[in-house]
Amino acid sequence: MMKKLTYLLLCLIMGIGIVSAQTTSVRGVVLSAEDNEPIIGASVLAKGTTVGTITNLDGEFSLDIPSSAKVLVISYIGMATQEVAVAPNLRVLLESDTQTLDEVVVTAQGLSRKEKSLGYSTQKVTGEKLTVARQTDLGNAMAGKIAGARFFGKSGSTFDSGKIVLRGSTSFTSPEGSEPIYVVDGSISNKDAVNMDDVESINVLKGAAATALYGSQGGNGAIIITTKGAKEDGKGHIEVSHTLSFDQYYNHFDMQKSYGGGSYGMIGARYAADYEGKDTMSPEFLYGEYGGMQNADGSYFLDFDSDESWGARYNKNVMMANANYFDPTSSQYEKAKPFVHGLDLADLFQTGIANTTNIAFSKAGKDYSTRVSFTNSEREGIQQNSDAVRRFLGIKTMFKPTDWLNISMDYKYTYRRDHNGAAEGYGATGNALNSYLQWGHTEVDLKDFKDYKRPDGTWRTWNIIGTDNLNANFHDNPYATFDNINNYKTSRWNVFTGDAEFLLPYNIKAGVRVIGNMKSYNEEQKRNEGSINFSSYYYERQYHTSDLTIQGRATWSDRFVDDRLSVDAAAFVEQRNYNYGTLSANTTNGLIMDGYFNLAGSNGYVSALNEEEHYKTRSLFATATFGFDDTYFLDGSIRNDWDSKLPAANNSFLYGGLSASVMLNQFLKYDTPWLNYWKLRASLAQVGSTLEVYKTLLAYNYTDSDNTNYKYNSLTSLYPSATQLNKNIKPTISTSYEVGTEFRMFENRFWGDFNFYRRDTKNQILNMTVAPQSGYSSRQLNSGLVRNQGIEISLGGTPVKTKDFQWNVDANIAKNNNKLVRLNENIKTYLLEGNSFYYYWYLKANEGKPLGVITTMARWARNEEGLPILAKSTSTAWGGGWAPTYEFNEEKEVGNFQPDWTGGFSTSFRYKNLQVAANFDFMIGGQMVSWTNMWSTGSGTNASTAKLNDRGVNVREPLNANGGVRVDGVDADGNAVTTYMNAYYYYHYKAYYDLDEWVYDRTYVKMRELSVTYDFPKALIAKTKTGLSNASISFVATNPWLVYAACPNVDPSEAGDNWLEGGQAAATRSFGLTVKLGF
Template sequence: MRKLASLLAVLMLFNALAFAQQREVSGSIKSEEGTNIPFASVTVKGTATGVSADANGKFSIQAAPNATLVISAVGYEPKEVSARSTTITVSLKAAGNLQEVVVTALGISKQKKSIGYQISSVSPEEFNKVRATDISSALAGKVPGVQLLGTPSSNFGEGELRLRGISGLSNQSPIYVVDGTIVNLSAINLDDVESISVLKGPVASALYGVRAASGAIEVKLKKGSKRKPTVTVNSLTEFGNVALLPKYQNEYGGGYSQEWETFTYNPSIHPASWAAFNGQKLVEYGADESWGPRMDGTLVREWFSWYPGDDFGKETPFSPHPNNVKDFYTTSKRYNNNVSFEGGGENSSFRFNYNNRYQELPFPNTKRQENLFAFRGSLNITPKLTVSTNVNYSVIDQLGDRSEGYTNDGQNISQNFNQWFQRQLDIKKLRDYKNPAGGYKTWNIRSPIDTRAAYWDNMYYQVYESFRRTWQNRIFGDINISYKILPFLSFSTIARASVLNYGGDGRIASYGLEIPSYNINNGTFQEYNFENRLEFNKRFGNFGVRQLVGSNFMTQARKYNSASTVGGLSVPGLYSITASIDRPSVGNTWLDYRLNSLYTSGSYDYKNFLFLDVTLRNDWSSTLLPGRKNNFLYPSVASSFVFTDILETSAKFKEILSFGKLRAAFGRTGTAPDPYILNPTYGLGTPYGSNPTMSVPTSVYDVNLKPALTKEYEIGTELKFLKNRIGLDFAWYRRDGTDQIVNLSVTNSSGASSVYLNAGLIRSEGFDLSLDIAAVKTRDFSWDVQFNVSKNKSKVVDLDTAKGLRNLNLGTASFGPSVNARVGEKWGAIIGTRPLIDEKTGLPVITSAGNWVRQTNQILGYSLPDYMGGAVTTIRYKNISFTGTFTFQKGGMFYSTTRLWNLYSGLSAETVGNNDKGNPLRDDPADGGGIRLDGVLADGTPKTVYVEAQTYYSNMYGLHTPFLSKSSYFKMAEAKLNYTIKANSLIKGVNDINVSLICRNPWLISAPAKKWGIDPSELENGNSYYEGGQLPMVRSYGINLTFGF
């Protein structure tokens, strides 16, 4: 007993001495280039003791002198160092692809080298190099195979994305998945994002089943960390101005002819005081074109001289105002302020994020206010049981987003300027739009005694009196309970919710050209998902097995209510449904949808160099007929082979080829019919006065209707050279979209107007290539270049030739051609009218009067581009860095309604100048003027004729080729100059301060449509084949400040 007591005393003394030797070890963690590595993990080997470094890579931990510290960070190889010294500096080596982890479908994290398909992952350091405005612009030019449609530089919307072309009969967009919840773009706060993974098609997104036939954008949000609390602040202030407009002529003013109209006094209709105005020259006020007299300073009565006020009765010089359009636009504003607070302890972590955004467009009376809140927390209740939650809430209020496209109600101000306007108008005079005598002033008056609008209201009246307001609030997130049954077996259950409430109202103001009206609407969207997962992860010698099985039960409900006035307002200026003169139009709709799913995912490897992934998902959709086949199975198989892990080569060879991988994959997904197509409902209406009726739907369906399917094959390689200084990633793919669900018109004798059926085979084929180069890499200086290029060809292989269907009209541009799916042609064939060309001479066939002979139903081009891509270059010298982002697109065509009417209305600079005789184009051909037109007559006889300019351009109406442009462009999309201040040396506890000067749209380097005042990367509403009234491109400058403590 005495010996045992002595032994215990010795052990206790030893433990006390060991504990006494514990002391604080502090240090910093850097890369090989000397830059700080933030938030690295530092643990004492063989213990549970661990901390995280701060944003500057600094840490402190309790450790004994004989302890070993294990340092690890994402993107770097882990390293072990001795704790003998109390102050240490650790340098980590970049891991390249060896340790890189990416997020795949369902939020599953995997080593990138194990994945058998191309996946592009973008980190905050990459997409926030120039504080991106939304997730679409964050990916533009940085990821191969991604096409950005409609960059929102002058509206409130977010750009749409298209991945690897089109393999269906309509535009296709990926889903956006935020930590497992599918949301729309406006719900994502980039300041709260940890990484973005682009899953480009069925091969990568098959685990999402029916909802991800066009790919998925997987967004992983930042989580709290188990370290002392930290605060990070990110603040952006940005201002912009319109940077690209059409080139206007400034020689001729408003009117339909160059002859002056004069005022003729008529005592029966004019006041006696107006007798003094007799004989004064008048502008042709009712004309919304600029084919009028020369603007040579002649004294005339402008529109404003007929309204009460100081200008009444005055003559003013008829002179150009070259900047009248530009002067209307205001300075756009954008403020984006973000604050995050995070921390945690040994068993818990949390993160709270608040984001405030404010934006004004370059139009008067427009603004958007957003507030976004986010909380994520995790608690280890026991070593095996963990509970985590993720809650995101946002509120958005918006006023006055401007319309795009061709409209007749004046709501698209840019369309008015570029298509129907007068070049002598003074915008400053239009700002005072209220008439002291009542109503509103306009430039387009009908006559001196009738100052109502002829065709167009005053644009200031439009923006301040006729506008729309919208609001929305959204909450989404999840609760996750996971239990580790065994070290290699875990179970989790997840409940997810996404709830959106939205609404708005709009008005067409009284006293204008249009019938005054008011409308209001509101709606809700609710989606709930309940998911269970069982995961097995274990190695058996040289073999690794990771098997996941799960189920998901989704319910979706939508409701929408609307009401609008009919026949005008009973009280002018009273914007209320109760003010409707006739019975208001009221509507409400609702939709319920369910999708039940089972899935499994297996990942297998041999010696960590040969990998195989297999996934299966089966969906049961409520939109398919019960009792028939209402479920469908989606498989995917992917394999990768890291051949450099088994090659026995010299050290010198491994320096040249650092990493090499081959991969191959196959996947299939589908698209279910929309709700109620196979379960039609009665239509409600009032076709007989105010008597309500119910009608049988006129669209029927094929009883054998099935989901549309998309299958994809992919092969590729990933290579790293010169110690990972050069990286290449190449993928070739072929994607087939079959059994597309289309709604075809049928003859009335069938008893229906249209039928839903399966038809078509659309084949999309191409490649994606990315190249990363660390050109220079030293402690004080570095130069990195990232380049990517993609080629895609989408072809219509078949529609339903057995039933005679060889062409399907997918849409028609305003006053323009149609875009079509035609068998044997590339998707998006633009079909319209062009001049007939004489084969022998190559000249157009014309009439003796100088008009073109036309060919209709001709393929004029194709809407989709052949190539697209981008480049990002970053140059750093010590604490200063510059980043430039470039994007490009080659091929494809679009139709411009702006150019059509810009010429037709005499606004364009092309409509003035001199002809080959040296005489003005707008002079009468009899006086040596006119536009020369060379051609041949129908019998082949050469013919040259001079056509009066106004006639020449009006004759173009109905032709489509003069208004088609290539969609190609090459632009510098973003630029940033950053300076890092080492604030910790000045203020203890404050992390690095980053001050950045940024510019968006700094330089449209090249684009055929640039001369028309159009940036093809911003085509309206995500269209790729036409623009009806393009909003102008905005160039903005800003300053961004980031710091933490």
């Protein structure tokens, strides 16, 4: 595999020799000493001439060389170069050479550095490892593959690519952490604008020492992406690949299947003293709201207007009338159904299909290189009427008009369109699961409601207001909302780099680079009539950003002291110019005509809003790397920024870094096969960051937080900022320290990288909360010290390697300790976010604790042992026994958002041409609040609400039939009490008031990817004589298996960057087939 890859990546310049009159013919074969396999593409050169060739697919070569040449030089990447005496028939065995593994790494600002010389941690991932499963998004592809990267995945049905955070969070505004920058071929781009088919490799720069040259933008790390170039063989190449994959709904919810819809209250028994005496199958339960009534055909009614599943026990002999029974326009009019479990969440979804095609052309010669790649991906989501389109065009060119000038031009166009991606969150339109798992009737057979449109245009639903009012009470028909609410989000990126580099005397190169990243975005929402829950509506939002950087640079490399001292230096001057403009507008009070989606179709006035943002950053920066004896390296960088977003008097700031590395294996006296590479490294760096635009000068508000215009009729109404602005605000400086070591052993069969870091972020620009009665609710201050420190461990190797079989393993694990060391002399706590239904969950930054402490404001009162404190209740609702007592408005810490460990594991097996690869990622620790669990418990849809109690009876059965939830608690005096509580009240009151209960660990282990690939043998392909040079076919699966999750009923790996899961979008797993062809 490795040889084929290096063949593909071959970048030796092959001189085509002058053939002189007197020549000698040489033939031969080049083999690997290790396994006697032919080496394809090895270079064979007659020493002292430019005559040479490369070996063919069988490792053979033939060459006519001048008679004067006596020696052939045989070389191949990763192998020790051999010189052999000329002979008519040669058999050359090349040994692998670890000493020559002088890998070059692309670091910040596109500078190439020897891997040896880096005094900080980087992690390189090859494109093939990322594209094994043909993920269309970089975020998903990277999950689990980078040590120290926390991946916040989103469900596939959202079409969202998730979020990656390196080395923990320093941010008070996004406590989950901020994303690194994505640098594609030198341009700061966007994760969503990366075509996975073009990725040659990525290099992850985690620490400040590595990213200081990117300034404040690089403060959270940088992911440097190098895209594929052209092979410099003067030949044209074509690559084609196609993936067809199928997305399926992946259910994580454990539903109860024993009791039907209703509110456990039934009209007859609701006020009756003998409430508990009634079996749930007694007529009161079955009649639902319409107690005392029964249909002419003997069927019963449901609690149609309720949306909970606290109804009667299922019984197939009981006939039940659903909402369609009362709808004369329905085919099920007056047709009752047996009362059995009917809700299958999979009925909400279909099989999604995705087709992804890539075609790339490339050609390169001595003075030029061009690669053009185009990918088209069209995907139909698992929700009907949802789809996504991705199109990527990439053009990468380089040419040398003269000896002293290199010109390169890169252009990348990305088009992304999401139509009705599933939404996340409680009550979110587009989150279909919400109405069937956080709420819902479990007897509903959704297939009965697929035909949703009545002749008058209104929609049928299971959740009707009453038998005489068939409108939706809470929940519209899911298929109707899928079809009739259309959200479109379209992004277009134009990212380009133009670079001219002049090769000057004295090894100096001077360059000018223009980097542009221009995005336009358009979002539309169209809603049809048909529901009482919303009126027809049209909304549009557009924005444009242009982010232009002009950079001048000078680089210089030289060697001194008998080549023992190497110097690589570079200096830059840069100006960044950022502009943003948005316009959004929506109709009000419905549309004049259904289906006329235009602002002109607004029934009421058109609500519109526009905003713009402009800022500039000017910078001077420089870096220099010194190497001595290829063993000792020292690297320094320094940068000064002038930022328009800061107060004018305080807008200049300076920072930089220093790093050192030493190659310890150089000190070993003899050549050691067991230790091929051992580096020790250390670094220290600072990076500055500023604040958002327009946060230094007072401005009045005319809209409220949700952009509702604050006009009273035509009168403008204004209110001031609640934050006291600070004229003396300074930039935030993060200081990072890092020490690490990396090694390769046993002919590179085993490698590892250990890293320890600390990142102190001081004087953050925070809006510190103060008592609002002071006139402000916050003050803008430089405060705080957030410390992230941790270890990152990557280990990998090839435990087994024979001619036919190879087993590779890569694993990484990282721990990040996040701590708010200091906030302010007076203030010890800072509110990050809050969310409530009845009472609050808060996410806070408390001194001495990780950022993102989760606290609650209400719970069942418990004693020190955690037993609930119960009070005697005469309420028939509680069963006349005991009821819980509560603790309200008292803040309690119940968890924190930062995980303890993150990591991943990937393994692959190759047998001959067949390869099987799997990739896992995991997170240990960290907490989240789960509303899915809370509401599905409160509304009786999840299985835990209908389990057997210790008396062997379902908890939902009446107390006098041995039902009820057993509660072991204490009374007010601390005496032990054991009681059975009515299940409906028990679970309802848990959902409403026992907030601590809904906090879970985020721990999970997930298999992200699984693939089986077959590479057709090159010899076989050559025989087809079609020009085909390689071909492979793969079976791929993404998200095939959530191995373990500490939080039930949801997939914590897809909880996104939220600490509070309000309702997860439908999870997906996909299976597909990929064919790749190369010409």
